[in-house]
Amino acid sequence: MPTITFEGRHCAGLRDPGKLIAKDLGFDYVDRIMLAQIAKKVGSTVEAVAMRKLKKPTLVDKFAKGVNQILNNSNTVGVGGDPYFGPGIENIMAKDFHELDETIIRNPEDVDYSRMIESTKEVVKDISDLGKVLIISRGASAILKDKKNTLRIFFVASEQDRINRVKKMHNLDSDQDALDLIKHADHAQNEYYMKAFGLEFEDLSIYHAVLNTSNLTPEECSKVVFSLIEEKLTI
Numbered sequence: 001m002p003t004i005t006f007e008g009r010h011c012a013g014l015r016d017p018g019k020l021i022a023k024d025l026g027f028d029y030v031d032r033i034m035l036a037q038i039a040k041k042v043g044s045t046v047e048a049v050a051m052r053k054l055k056k057p058t059l060v061d062k063f064a065k066g067v068n069q070i071l072n073n074s075n076t077v078g079v080g081g082d083p084y085f086g087p088g089i090e091n092i093m094a095k096d097f098h099e100l101d102e103t104i105i106r107n108p109e110d111v112d113y114s115r116m117i118e119s120t121k122e123v124v125k126d127i128s129d130l131g132k133v134l135i136i137s138r139g140a141s142a143i144l145k146d147k148k149n150t151l152r153i154f155f156v157a158s159e160q161d162r163i164n165r166v167k168k169m170h171n172l173d174s175d176q177d178a179l180d181l182i183k184h185a186d187h188a189q190n191e192y193y194m195k196a197f198g199l200e201f202e203d204l205s206i207y208h209a210v211l212n213t214s215n216l217t218p219e220e221c222s223k224v225v226f227s228l229i230e231e232k233l234t235i
Helices: 014-027 032-042 046-052 059-072 089-094 097-106 113-130 159-170 177-197 216-233
Strands: 003-008 028-032 133-136 148-157 209-212
Touching: 003 014, 014 028, 014 133, 014 177, 014 216, 032 113, 046 113, 113 133, 113 177, 148 216, 159 177
Parallel strands: 003 133, 003 148, 028 133, 148 209
Antiparallel strands: none
């Protein structure tokens, strides 16, 4: 299935163009929250899955069902038994990078890095096989760097633009508070990439393009991505 992955630093401005492109293409938009929800549902009990059949399935349900089927058809243990999808995995997968860094510093025992990494890899690979998706961050570009029919885009922004966005997103008053949060996020992101993939986060060799959201609006970013989609993807 065709897949688009966006990667970048916290508040580098990749989400707005991502939502525009996913909507225009009819792709499913998948971010860290949805990845965590999918992992949680994959790790649910058989009884809970059966109960959900009585409700109208959501996008998360659709992906969780597909991942479960993949697990059941593979050599892994399957629903509720795969060690990467046990209770609580959604809590760590849902953390933004600045939250993850603070947890590592204050309560390192709460972070099972290997479990988070393997859960993320498994979910990303499986949902990429299941449908047309645009995946935001969490190393999806590195996870799918060798997958055909995948477009990988890296986003950057000036430090001041990131500070301004962080202040707005997190209701912070000072530039210094925003900069401290950015440093936490960048540090955790660097650690994640090195531990998960053995890569420097800003190794741009795996991407098809780099877009600067300090110089391009979300609409302009979308136009550039659409031109690349025409060349690189089969939809």
